[in-house]
Amino acid sequence: MASVIALVLVGTGSAAAVAGPPGGGTGATSTTSAAAKVQNLRDLLQQLADAGDVEGTEVALTELDPLLDEIIAGERYAVAEAAQESAATAKYESAEAAAGLDEIAEQTTQARQLPPASALLNALLQRVLLSLSELVDDLLGGLPPLPAAAS
Secondary structure, eight states: OHHHHHHHHHHHHHHHHHHOSTTOOOHHHHHHHHHHHHHHHHHHHHHHHHHTOHHHHHHHHHHHHHHHHHHHHTSSSOOOHHHHHHHHHHHHHHHHHHHHHHHHHHHHHSSSOOOOHHHHHHHHHHHHHHHHHHHHHHHHTSOOOOOOOOO
16 A cells, blocks of 8 residues: 555656646646646556556545646636536546445455456546546647656
């Protein structure tokens, strides 16, 4: 669990380094900062799902919520309305995935024959990952997504 939390902190810490000062920027800087944070958390969720890490995925989804709230509110980040709507969609999908994580955790602890946790997590997170990709696209105005951080 400690390595999972460290991975989440590394993922979000690198996003914070890109983001700049705590108050957030304005205009393109603010939008780019938000996009970098969303992209980093999206990549982290994908890595955790691929690894079958249910607990780490739950922690990463928890980290995602406040960022999406800030984007939806439009106070810290100066983003377009389309990005706020995409953030609202991503928040909904994230909440749905978080609810499904409890079921996956319960099923994987039972003695039933189930697909590997990574397959279950990937299936559960597909809509979250797609909505986060759409949000990054909206934040960057249709530019290609930011490259994934080196491991």
